[in-house]
Amino acid sequence: MKLKNFVHYCKEAAQGVLRNGWMTVASVTVMVLTLLMLGIFVIINLNVMQITEEIKEQVELIVYLEDEADHQYLRQQILELPGIARLTYVSKEEALRRMQEELGEDIADALEGRNPLPASFEIQVHDPETIGEVADAIEPMAGVESVDYGKKVVERLFEFTRILRLFSMGVIAVLAVMALFLIANTIKLTVFARRRQIGIMKFVGATDWFIRWPFILEGIFLGLLGALTAYLVLFYGYWYLYAKASAWFYQNFLSVKLATPALVGRELLKLLFALGAGIGALGSGISVRRFLDV
């Protein structure tokens, strides 16, 4: 494509956009709305990803110690294992205090000063999925009475979050494909409205690509315009909501944080612009083809 032609194509594309003002508005609107719908899903999806990840992070491994164990030495041993993120020691006294808090003074009275509860380590690992392996490595250590991480509950939680993530990704994929076809079909309609003109250009001796390029550029432009609009609405909308809601959410829901606007912005940017401009260009290029055969 020579520079001169490129200038011509841009000029033609600009004419197409401006002189079909009404149609341009309608098709950009469709594009914006489609990308907004998709974007809303993407935001929800990103938050599902983030929240499930954070919930998983909160999974804990509890190591109960024998009364006579050397907890200093054991701590060192455990910290040498790979992937340990945090380790807290809970003494027998602390354990009793906690039980009293939970069950009331009656129990403590009934125990009459004895303390049957073991001391323990509370451990968090870097990759929650490896918690089972870490537990297996700790169990045989000397001074360890038992290891507990709610195997069944944790496995279920992992299974559940896995399914939730898969589902969420699946929905996004399906929606992205839908958005793709939606935009392509809209572009089709705008090309359809100008099918006669495409024929006339052919009759004046224009080659297929000479006709196609302006439509492709127009498609890219409409796509970018649609993507930009959708991006701005979604990004600033999310930003606003995040500022309002994230603190409340953190307090009220298991200390989980929402996806940050920065992350959401980055992901939306990639997806919306790729979809908008890509489908705009492809949709135009392919739709024009149908009317080139004269």
Next chain:
Amino acid sequence: MKLKNFVHYCKEAAQGVLRNGWMTVASVTVMVLTLLMLGIFVIINLNVMQITEEIKEQVELIVYLEDEADHQYLRQQILELPGIARLTYVSKEEALRRMQEELGEDIADALEGRNPLPASFEIQVHDPETIGEVADAIEPMAGVESVDYGKKVVERLFEFTRILRLFSMGVIAVLAVMALFLIANTIKLTVFARRRQIGIMKFVGATDWFIRWPFILEGIFLGLLGALTAYLVLFYGYWYLYAKASAWFYQNFLSVKLATPALVGRELLKLLFALGAGIGALGSGISVRRFLDV
């Protein structure tokens, strides 16, 4: 509208659909995809509604009894309160057995045969939101030591589910409006492609409504076709997924049930057909208007 005219309008609408085959396909595709996107959200929303409702149902009120209380009489008294769904008696022995199970034999040994735990009633109410009132009504009764329903946790849960529901409804509302504009804009484009014809009809002496009715009928038809297609895909898709996933879901996630296909089907039917046919008709009618002024 006379019957004869109605026949004419239908004939014209049918011609519009058939003779613009390519355009019909493109616009129905847009409509189907839009409604599918919306429908997916609706399904997710219905499940969020259902699941939050069910989680709330699982909220329990625990009434601890004084050791000397007459639990038969108290049960009668409580059951006379409005809105009680289920009441289970947990004796002192049962309570001890449960604690042993949870904390191990060490504790039982340490207690040396004494039982400091109180007997209790576990109560579920019909409308979980009223649990606070029920608790307040039970507390002053003779023989009741204390009443506990995890006030703070339950309030948080209710707050959380309320926000989740509001958010979900909000998203649906926003999406429905978007779908509305999306479909309307697509219809606009199909009308735009035929703007010259509308003018010609006016020049032959057709009144506005004579031109408009076929477009409206066409819009309704395209809308119904789009809605029907989207409905069938969503309903059978959900049915299939439900059959596959609901049992797993029930087992793995807090004994919560998914929304039934029947419920989902009913809701989708209302929404999709109203949107499809309604917007189809309105969109056509309004878009035509713009080209009637000749």
Next chain:
Amino acid sequence: MISFINVSYAYPNGTSALHNVSFHIDKGEFVFLVGPSGAGKSSVLKLIFREIVANSGQVLVLQRNLCRLRRKEIPYLRRQIGVVYQDFRLLPEKTAAENVAFALEVIEASSSEIKRQVPRVLGIVGLKGKEDRFPHQLSGGEQQRVAMARALVNNPPLLVCDEPTGNLDPNTSWQIMCLLERINQLGTTVLIATHDKEIVNRMGRRVLELNNGVLVRDDHKGAYTHEA
């Protein structure tokens, strides 16, 4: 039937098309409107079927003052005027027969009436056998005759033709003219904008000549050019 009183018109882009045009056409007249390309012939016709509205002056058509005509009444005016448009204005998605039938459908003619009239007028303009063709499947002259058929089909009291023989050979043109003359004899007022010198001269009817938007001649029993 038609009165123009000091009519001026300029298109929205500022092009002045008619200046101070006045003439009167009685019921039953047969009038040619001639003039060079761009003189304003089509603009006069557009004023008559109210595609455009005069900027100043009065246009009276079929007892209506078109400057005061309400939007709702426009279709009823147009139903009484058969128009052959210079650019045909056929509905591209309808066959020849359907295009003609449409003019009857808008006046809510019975379907038996439609079934009888449509083939009849298509036959008269020489399109028997081409009823089911779409406009793009017809030659230029055939399209023009479909437009003629559509203008005639509901027997309007006023017939307005813009260049109705521009795409027709002299023979067919002459046949169409004879047809218009017959219709005129049955009482229909006919106004024809045309460039066809031969026909205008041969018919020897009233001629209005426009030039540059000004009415320069109004000749009863006139010819295409002043000198002729």
Next chain:
Amino acid sequence: MISFINVSYAYPNGTSALHNVSFHIDKGEFVFLVGPSGAGKSSVLKLIFREIVANSGQVLVLQRNLCRLRRKEIPYLRRQIGVVYQDFRLLPEKTAAENVAFALEVIEASSSEIKRQVPRVLGIVGLKGKEDRFPHQLSGGEQQRVAMARALVNNPPLLVCDEPTGNLDPNTSWQIMCLLERINQLGTTVLIATHDKEIVNRMGRRVLELNNGVLVRDDHKGAYTHEA
């Protein structure tokens, strides 16, 4: 330049438009194609610029066998043929000047060339001052002259005009004809399908007559009708 050898053509819907048509037009000739409406004139022209392809027989244009022309080569054929279409085929979203310029843009003429040529040809056809009008803002005859300007602008070796004066008054028509004759004298081959009896007779050039898809006459120095 143009050879038809036993060419027959039927449209996809089955309408047979041409039967066994043969003729030969040399470089530099000036030929009229006449015949009643629906005779097949436009079909002959469509075969020349390859809107349609002959069902049987050979069409040779500008040293190319159009029956074997590859799809990719069609635009390069069309750039060498200036065509005035019966239905004008102007781009509705482009002004008169832009429509004419487009024919130069497709052959990648320099923008200075475009700036010089476009006003010149528009001036020649008498549209000075109307360069920036859109087609719908022009009268029928003006649109036709824009189409003529577009056909002329890149000096094609072959000029094909379908009813180029159908919407023009006799004076303007004659001017256009004189223009075409001048162009012809500079070496361009010209083929004109027309109904304009007077012009054909006055020019006294070669006449091909079609009737019902059959070539019935090929008269060097002919007239519109056989008898004349």
